[in-house]
Every structure is written in structure tokens, then in C-alpha cells.
Amino acid sequence: MLVADPPLAAEYRDLRVRLADATVQEKVAELQKISLAVRRSVVEMIATAKLGHIGGDFSVTDILVTCFAGVLNLDPTRPLREDRDRFVLSKGHCAASLYSTLAYCGFFPRSELATFMAPLSALNGHPNRVKVPGVETNSGPLGHGFPVATGAALAAKLDGASWRTVVVLGDGEMQEGSNWEAAMTASHYELANLTAIVDRNRLQQGARTEDTKSLEPFGDKWRSFGWELREVDGHDHAALLQALEPSTTGKPVAIVAHTIKGKGVSFMEDRVEWHHKVPSPEQVRAALEELR
């Protein structure tokens, strides 16, 4: 089990305190800085491991950073505090950007990121709750995170507790029936304390979602399943912060975050082959150049 990096944890706490009083502009500037750093370390992790899912890592980065650095109530020095907010990355193949975000928020030392997928590392190719603080449940097989998040939100409701649960899903992942089962459970139990964010980058592993098994009309599906729908630009931190405000309708909130797979590196953007392609040394240099 990894442990918190005390200086980074302190820095994270300061950041949260600072951000609490900051203007939206100041907040966004901080979040943008962190997102850039997270993307840079993702490039390095994947280049070193020679494995990873860089396209989806980049489409979800701004969502992860907004949640962890801007919204969620978490304490990296006490990752299992009972009143913590729960965050579940259901699209677990994007572990690299989750690990990187957790490290930048002080959950463990950034130096650990270099061990991504190395023999005996805690940083497995998919998030592991037992080894990595900040991971609430193991994921990797798609279609698992949403039901678990629904159960967590239900527990909070049963206890009258004020912590919230956020789950992040891939859009391709929404083809798994288990997600729609969870969506029905959550609306049936009126889990206003649950937010599901879909990383709507319109690509999955082999092709576009609409060419593989279409999801549209996607927003209508959520509404018809009893959810409050919010649609945002998933790379706009300010819009994400606003969309992550608590439910106003007593219903669970679905945020359809429109994103670009490979966001941030021009030659990876919206290209299906970067789902799990590994950049060459020249591409690593070019990517890091763009992410300055």
C-alpha cells in the first residue's frame, strides 16, 4: 500500500483552502496548471511502461483534476476517512491519469509514477483499491463502477450522511447493460447525492461509438431513466465546476461531458488508434512540447 506524500498532501490542502476563496478564474487557472502537469506525466508513464491508454487518459484528465483538486472532499493523509466523498473511475483503463492526479493531490509520492506497470509495482494497469490510496473500488472490466458508486450513494442516504459520490464512465462503456441497471436503481432510490459523469469522446476501442453501437439520443436516455441531465464541455474547468454543483431536482445528476480523445496533443486528438498506442521517442518529445 502506498502512503501519502506529506509535503504534497499539505500543498493539496492549501490549494483546496485557497481555491475555496478564489474567484472562478483563479480556480480555473490552478486546475489548468494541474491538468497540464498530469498530462505530461501520463506521457512519461506510458512511454516508460510501453503500455497504456493514452487517448482516454487525455479525454478524462480535466474531469479528474476538476473533481479531485476542485470539488471532492478528500484527505490524502487519511484516504479512508469515513466522511470522505467517494470517487469511482469506472473506465479503469485510464488508470495512468487517475494515478497521476492522485499523486499531484498528495495521495502518494509523484516519484512512484515512474513504476507504472513495472514488476511488483502498486500501480497496476488498472486501479487497485488495496494498493493505491484514493481508489475506492477496483475497475478495468467496463460496467462495474456505476453499480458500486450507486451502492455507496445509497449507504450515505441510509445514514443521512452528507458526503457525495461521483462516478466517471466511458461513453463506449455505456453499452454495458449493468450501467443502465444502476441508472434505474439510482433514480428509483432518488440518489440526489450521486453524480455520474460520462466522458463523451465519441470513440471507443475500435471505432466511433455511433459506428459501433450507437448511443444517441444519449441525453434523452438519461432523462428517461429519471436523471437530471447536464451537458458540458468536458475540457472547460469552469463548466465542469458548475456542473458538479449538487442536484437541484432531488434526482441523481448525469453530466454528459463532451470531450476529445487524445485532448492536448494535436496528432492524438480524435484518432481511434491512440486508444492504446504507445508514442515513439519522437512523439513523446513532440507531445511534451505541446503540453508546455
Place this chain on the structure above:
Amino acid sequence: MSIVTDATTYDCRQAFADELIRLAEADERIVAVCNDSVGSSNLVGFRERFPHRLINVGIAEQDLVGVGAGLANGGKIPFVSAAAPFLTGRALEQIKADAAYSNTHVVLCGQSPGMAYGELGPTHHSIEDLSWMRAVADLPVVVPADPEQTRAAVRWAAANPGPSYLRIPRFKVPAVTPPDAPFGPGIANTLTDGDDVTVIAVGTLVSRALAAAERLRAEGIGVRVINMPFVDPLDVDVVLAAARETRGIVTAEEATVSGGLGAAVASLVVAESPVRMRILGVPGVFAPTGSAEFLLEHFGLTTDGIVAAARELLGHGLHS
């Protein structure tokens, strides 16, 4: 009998793809069904050749197997293909109820089994599939060890009117199957003769068993190496002969020891002809992070590991 392996390795995934296309040319009932896995299920060539006979249900494994069963009901011969852990684990009940219990002609193709996806972790390792699939009645479980056997498995499954599970290896492996080796349920391949100890292996472990036999032969230990592509139904005669004629049996599989090949062999010999055994596999734990090769080493699923297990068996045998 001579040891048939050499240093050259061959691609089972290509063998699977080529044979499927060859059969589909001749029989238009053959269709491929996958879960956003056209590339990882080696179906790119199939899609080019037969665009309308490739059905991609997206990321939806329960749907995948159910749709496969329905296609079979409608007169097709579906090769239902996905990463082995998700195909077998996620759709276990569909496999049981819709494929096996309903006796439909669905060919389940588990791609990249064992610890082929080493670094991706235990969610992506398919080490439980042999136990799970063995536990389902009326479902033959086939683990080809090389391209020759992969092609034979595809041909057999296309012709066999019931369901089957084929475990398609990810990595290149040496050729281990002798020319004209028979292939079918309950038929093993005996690759080397020997009277001291028997090694029964499947898949990636077969070439390692042959290398172990060679090493032991140099020490004067005769090893009978058996490749058992049908983990279910087993070749009962070959197993019982080994139990009677040699002093112990080592089994080796890239799978958990709970319920796979070793368990199948053990429950047979314990009833008919008890003999000492060593069951090599993953010992009831989730693997640490690491590459496939690292993990095979980690769990002793290597030539050295097989040699050590055989020696240990014989050592114990001498003192008992």
C-alpha cells in the same frame, strides 16, 4: 518418439484468423461476433472479407453471448470472440443457460487467456476460465498449444453441432504437434515416452514441458509428456495409463490450480489409480503487477519449475 519442438515460434492468433476465414469461405453459415474487439479478436481480415458477417455488439459481453446463441438458433454458426476473462466471467450465465444447457452451436473463443495481459492486472488475467468452463456441463473446453492445434480446434468446433470453448493463445509458441496427430474430445497427444514421471500440460506450458523432459532425460529420468488440448473431456485412457505406468504426474497450466487441468486429472486418478501429483498453476492468489513472462517465472510456470516438480515427485517416490 522424438521431441518435436524447435526454436522457431508461430502465431496462434494468425492461425485462428486464417482458419476461420478459410472455413467461412466454404460455409456461409459461419459468422463472427465480437465486443468492440475486432482487432484484439483478430477479426480484421474476416471483416474485410465478410463485412456483413461480422457482428460487433459493442462493449456488452452478456449481449454478445446471448446474441450468439440466437444466431445459432437462427441457423448460423457463430464464433463468439472476446478477451477470455470478460467472455467467460462476464457472460458465465449466458454461457451456461444459452449456450450449454440449450445445446446451441455457439463457438466461444476466449482470446489472450492466462496471464497474457500481465501488466493489466488480475481483472484482465484469464486464469479462472478453465475452472469456470469445466464446471459447465456439456461444454467441451479446448486449449490449443500451437498453431496446428489452433486450426484443428477451429475446424472441429465449426463441425461439432454443440457449444464449445476455445482458448486462443496470444503469444507465439513453438510447434509441438506432430503431423497427423488426431484431434477431438478425449484425445490427447503423447509427445515423449518415458516410464519415470509424466508431465501433462496445456497451452503455453507444453513447450516448456518438452524442454523439461529433455533436461531430465539428460539426467537419466524418462519423462512422458502429454499435451491434453481437451481439458474437458479428458483423455481418460492416457491419464490412467500414465498413473499406472509412471511414478507420478505433474500437471502444468497457465491457470489457477482451483479446478482446471490439474484438478481434472487429480479427480480422475484418485478414483481409479491414485498416484502422486504436483499441480503447477497459479496457487489461489491474484497475481502481482508484471509482464506475462515475469508472472510465469513468478509462479514457477517455467521449464525449471517443471523440472523441479518432477524431481521432487520422484524424490518423494523413492522414500515412500
